[in-house]
Amino acid sequence: MKRVIILLSILLSLCVGSSAVFAYYQNPFNSQPGFTHDTKLQGDDTLAGKILDGTRIFRSSPVVGDLDGNPSNGLEIVVGDRNGKLFALRNNGVILWTTQVATCSITADESVLNGAPSLFDLRPDLPGLEVIIGYGKVHIDPQCPGGVAAYSSTGQLLWRYSIPPSPINGASSVFSTPSVTDVDGNGDIIIAFGSADLFLHVLNKDGTLRWKYFAMDTIWSSPAFADVDGDGRKDIIVGTDFTPGRVCDPNNITPFPETNSYFETAKGFLYAFPANPTFRADPIYCARDGGKVIGFGKGFLWAVRFDQSIYSSPAIADLDNDGNPEVIVGSGCFYGGDPKPGKWVKIFDLASGREKMTLNAPECVASSPAIGDLDGDGYQDIVVTVASGGSSNPFVGTPPTGGQIVAWRYNNPTPFWTTLALSATQEGADMSETFNNPLIADVDGNGSLEVIAVVQNSVMVYAGRDGTPLTPVCPPGGPIANTCRVMGTKAMFMWMPIRNTPAIADIDNDGKLEIVAAGSHTSNDQPATQNRAFIYVWRDLEQGISSEPGPHQSYSAPWPQFQRDPAHNGAMIARKIRVSVPQINTLSEADQVTTFTIPLRSNDGTPINVNVEEDDPDNIIQIDTNNLSLRGHLVTASLSPSQSNLTVTVDTRGKQPGSYSARIILRGDNVPEVTIPVTARVVEQVFRTHIPITIR
Numbered sequence: 001m002k003r004v005i006i007l008l009s010i011l012l013s014l015c016v017g018s019s020a021v022f023a024y025y026q027n028p029f030n031s032q033p034g035f036t037h038d039t040k041l042q043g044d045d046t047l048a049g050k051i052l053d054g055t056r057i058f059r060s061s062p063v064v065g066d067l068d069g070n071p072s073n074g075l076e077i078v079v080g081d082r083n084g085k086l087f088a089l090r091n092n093g094v095i096l097w098t099t100q101v102a103t104c105s106i107t108a109d110e111s112v113l114n115g116a117p118s119l120f121d122l123r124p125d126l127p128g129l130e131v132i133i134g135y136g137k138v139h140i141d142p143q144c145p146g147g148v149a150a151y152s153s154t155g156q157l158l159w160r161y162s163i164p165p166s167p168i169n170g171a172s173s174v175f176s177t178p179s180v181t182d183v184d185g186n187g188d189i190i191i192a193f194g195s196a197d198l199f200l201h202v203l204n205k206d207g208t209l210r211w212k213y214f215a216m217d218t219i220w221s222s223p224a225f226a227d228v229d230g231d232g233r234k235d236i237i238v239g240t241d242f243t244p245g246r247v248c249d250p251n252n253i254t255p256f257p258e259t260n261s262y263f264e265t266a267k268g269f270l271y272a273f274p275a276n277p278t279f280r281a282d283p284i285y286c287a288r289d290g291g292k293v294i295g296f297g298k299g300f301l302w303a304v305r306f307d308q309s310i311y312s313s314p315a316i317a318d319l320d321n322d323g324n325p326e327v328i329v330g331s332g333c334f335y336g337g338d339p340k341p342g343k344w345v346k347i348f349d350l351a352s353g354r355e356k357m358t359l360n361a362p363e364c365v366a367s368s369p370a371i372g373d374l375d376g377d378g379y380q381d382i383v384v385t386v387a388s389g390g391s392s393n394p395f396v397g398t399p400p401t402g403g404q405i406v407a408w409r410y411n412n413p414t415p416f417w418t419t420l421a422l423s424a425t426q427e428g429a430d431m432s433e434t435f436n437n438p439l440i441a442d443v444d445g446n447g448s449l450e451v452i453a454v455v456q457n458s459v460m461v462y463a464g465r466d467g468t469p470l471t472p473v474c475p476p477g478g479p480i481a482n483t484c485r486v487m488g489t490k491a492m493f494m495w496m497p498i499r500n501t502p503a504i505a506d507i508d509n510d511g512k513l514e515i516v517a518a519g520s521h522t523s524n525d526q527p528a529t530q531n532r533a534f535i536y537v538w539r540d541l542e543q544g545i546s547s548e549p550g551p552h553q554s555y556s557a558p559w560p561q562f563q564r565d566p567a568h569n570g571a572m573i574a575r576k577i578r579v580s581v582p583q584i585n586t587l588s589e590a591d592q593v594t595t596f597t598i599p600l601r602s603n604d605g606t607p608i609n610v611n612v613e614e615d616d617p618d619n620i621i622q623i624d625t626n627n628l629s630l631r632g633h634l635v636t637a638s639l640s641p642s643q644s645n646l647t648v649t650v651d652t653r654g655k656q657p658g659s660y661s662a663r664i665i666l667r668g669d670n671v672p673e674v675t676i677p678v679t680a681r682v683v684e685q686v687f688r689t690h691i692p693i694t695i696r
Contacts, residue, residue, distance in 0.1 A: 402428020
């Protein structure tokens with residue numbers, strides 16, 4: 001017994017002694033080959049991260065996608081540094097190309113590239129996908145104008161959309177991520193983004209202006225896309241700030257010309273715009289762009305006002321499984337007060353903009369929501385990062401307590417879990433920036449979903465079902481840190497504070513997910529590499545993360561990067577065939593013929609070619625078409641251009657009394673099969689009773 005105690009004491013002393021050399025955060029997850037460096041930059045360096053020939057990556061989030069158009073070699077990574085340099089890398093760390101998007105002098109925590117790059121096929125005549133990136137500093141600098149640029153998959157500049165300084169505020173920067181979509185599934189491509197020049201800009205795929213909307217204030221929110229009005233075309237959903245009285249002459253701030261107090265009292269808006277507005281107001285204020293400017297308060301499908309600025313980028317999903325998507329958005333943190341406005345996440349009906357639910361948050365929510373079924377109950381849940389406090393108007397400093405990560409069920413205003421946002425080394429982060437967003441994926445491959453977020457200097461992972469940290473929080477040294485070390489816990493540590501969003505994908509086709517993050521390194525012992533750009537890729541995550549099993553497909557990733565996909569559409573709407581009549585039942589005498597018209601639609605507004613098959617052993621049904629193309633939303637009982645009608649005839653002529661059955665089977669390209677059961681009951685006689693209606 002004494003020998004056992006002595007041996008245990010020796011082991012503990014060795015562990016405690018080793019903690020002075022190896023802290024918890026020095027036990028990293030495995031790095032993807034090609035994403036390490038060879039020489040220690042300081043004593044506690046783990047060699048994780050590839051050094052890039054650029055400056056610290058701060059706000060711009062990495063995007064992962066099939067840049068070269070060759071899925072057999074995996075996915076590529078594109079990211080921009082704070083000095084305006086854009087990098088494209090293979091999944092083995094090989095740099096495909098770099099380019100200087102903009103050249104500006106920066107200081108403090110400024111960044112020339114703030115949003116994420118977007119990947120989309122703008123030019124089918126060119127190989128792979130194009131890269132679209134916004135640029136411009138947060139602080140106004142006439143020497144650093146903003147805009148958007150597009151590059152080929154090989155890094156060649158295709159076009160540049162330059163924004164002149166606004167005559168109102170002198171700004172032109174693009175903070176939001178340019179979101180890209182094919183509006184009609186047939187090549188009508190748009191690029192939408194907000195700017196500090198107070199406009200929402202919508203470009204054609206060649207970089208020319210399609211139209212822009214005068215929002216009267218800056219736009220931090222990145223647009224999302226979905227079919228709002230059921231016309232089979234995707235629309236634009238975006239949040240904005242709002243300051244009444246903005247006019248061209250900054251020395252003559254006049255009252256807002258509309259007398260509608262609905263607008264006068266607003267501090268932020270959420271809008272839904274068509275891709276091609278049918279009404280364009282006469283150019284007003286500073287608008288002289290050939291009739292391509294929509295005046296404030298015009299041209300939208302719906303608008304909702306708020307008592308707080310909107311920094312959050314909206315997310316779109318069918319939360320309650322009723323086939324009608326919702327819009328989910330957080331607030332901003334600009335306005336203060338007692339009580340402070342904006343401590344919420346709100347849910348709106350996509351079609352009408354009607355508010356359905358307000359989810360109560362402990363503080364303001366500038367992040368974009370991530371959507372996924374965290375608890376495995378079959379319904380989508382909502383998770384955001386929440387600020388620690390503070391405001392700009394009036395100015396209130398940020399409390400040191402750190403932000404939080406909060407999750408809600410769609411039908412309950414009270415969070416079902418909240419966890420303090422602490423890094424691997426117990427450092428808190430404010431989490432008040434619009435660039436700092438959570439993700440949802442099954443990173444350990446056991447069927448349950450995890451929440452992933454950058455907190456200060458670390459990528460942290462939380463159990464989706466209850467928010468338990470799965471990458472433990474430990475101090476840099478001491479007994480607790482030693483306990484973490486002995487337990488074999490692993491960290492994704494990046495040394496420098498980061499305010500962006502990682503990306504999650506199976507980048508190398510090995511069937512498992514990797515986490516891609518971008519940041520920097522302190523490099524105390526190597527000044528030449530201090531504040532250099534670093535890209536981190538961690539793999540084999542199941543070796544350090546252990547969550548409870550769940551019902552989802554292994555390594556599923558419902559919300560794997562900022563705004564969910566490489567084009568940043570911000571929508572999770574299942575692509576499927578929607579039928580308005582789930583089954584057909586008839587009760588009739590023999591020799592009866594009954595006709596049913598069944599409107600069909602595509603759930604997400606994209607076209608679906610549908611094959612219609614009959615399983616009709618009793619020979620009771622006839623269908624008048626065997627091929628349909630579906631698009632859009634069913635909004636009325638009448639046939640609209642967005643619907644296709646399936647006409648079914650139930651014919652019981654010549655049938656004896658009894659029950660007859662058939663099935664109508666709808667099969668589409670890459671969508672779940674839909675079956676409509678048909679039951680025809682034939683009787684000798686049907687008695688009908690007519691009930692009189694009395695109208696008073």
